[in-house]
Amino acid sequence: MENDFPRNGSSEEKMTFLLNYAILAPSIYNTQPWRFNVSDGSIMVMADESRWLEAADGNKREMHISIGNALENLIIAADHFGYNHTISYVPGEESIIARVSLQPNAQAPMDPQLFSAITSLEKSSPSKTNEVLREQDSVPQTANQIDLANIESISTDQDIRVFLIDDPDIRSRFLNLTLNADQVLYSDIEFKSELGHWISRGAMGPTGVQAKIDQIKVAFLDSVPGQIEKDSEIINSSLYLGFITSQMNDPESQVRAGQLFERIRLLSSSANLSLQPMNQALQAVETESEVNGLLGEKSEALNSPFVQQIFCLDVVGPANELTPRRPLEEVLI
Structure with a gap:
């Protein structure tokens, strides 16, 4: 993926490419509750409220932590591909969590080992x-x-x-x-139903029939x-x-x-x-x-x-x- 960076592309294309690393972040039950908008030299990081887990995360703490995971991947990737960043936190403003402004930077990346770890599959x-x-x-x-x-x-x-x-x-x-x-x-029916719903959508890995079987196990056993x-x-x-x-x-x-x-x-x-x-x-x-x-x-x-x-x-x-x-x-x- 790193070799696909559009070095000759527009600023918007380059910033959009960085989001390929943001979306690899972990999240509560793999709900991935984030959205992004790229425009005017900045990236808007937003909450996808449709993926908020009301039973497991009533105060939205883990939704915000999940978005923070993605935000951190984004700025690590930005550093790797030659950008300085400025983050403005604005949670609560129409589901906007943060604005990330990026400026080209010719210096060497600060955390190359962290960037490599984002995509590393070796455990x-x-x-x-x-x-x-x-x-x-x-x-x-x-x-x-x-x-x-x-x-x-x-x-x-x-x-x-x-x-x-x-x-x-x-x-x-x-x-x-x-x-x-x-x-x-x-033991909470709402929690089990909510978790089972996300399992059935393949969020935990298994898909198809196996996902449905796992959903039944969580919801009814x-x-x-x-x-x-x-x-x-x-x-x-x-x-x-x-x-x-x-x-x-x-x-x-x-x-x-x-x-x-x-x-x-x-x-x-x-x-x-x-x-x-x-x-x-x-x-x-x-x-x-x-x-x-x-x-x-x-x-x-x-x-x-x-x-x-x-x-x-x-x-x-x-x-x-x-x-x-x-x-x-x-x-x-």
Whole structure:
């Protein structure tokens, strides 16, 4: 795809090309709730409200984080292809989230490894589990070996912070909150119906008959035991829990938290680490407030009390199947 960049094309053609990287961003249940408009030397980043998950994301936090993921991919790609950028955040203005102004720049890209990670399909050998990988001397196992400072210092935004935690007490409390949230969410008919709808559309990977079968399983069968087992394994086996927090709990902060999350995800990928989002405890109203108290003095000391995104960080495990993406033409207006 990189070789298709229209170097002799118009400014609008070049900016439109950059969106090929924006739409590769992850999103809540792969809903891809974004739209874009290219005009007058800038790119408008907008929310596609038709893809908002009312049951799973009542306050639209994860919709805004998802759009922040796409925004970050966009500016990383812009940097790679020779543009400086200026972002103006305007959430709430007719579904407009941000305006990105681009100016040609002759300097070398600042983050080539992050750009490469956007399109990299290399994860790890599907034949190796995390347990096997941890036994190999070449695999990082401690904070010193992983160089967590690169991840924890990646944010230059004083209002958005990331904490990497290996404290057993916090892990245990977070596990209990997540399992409680699983019980609440996967017992909720509206949540299961909404999730099943997106599964049936092929958002999670499988399509056709298999997607319909998966929809029926989620909507009509008891998914709680299986989900609890899956999440327990991920949380207990991960090396670190990651918490992205903000000073304010507004749409702009959520978008900026999404940008930071995507940079961390790309940096982790380039360092052969696995990052798994784990936001169920934020999705369930019954557990959301308790999540914000998990970090205690750690976040209070930096005046960053609102948890926006949680993830598990681990050594690379089995390769994940890529989920489908909307065509670029579908998200352009």
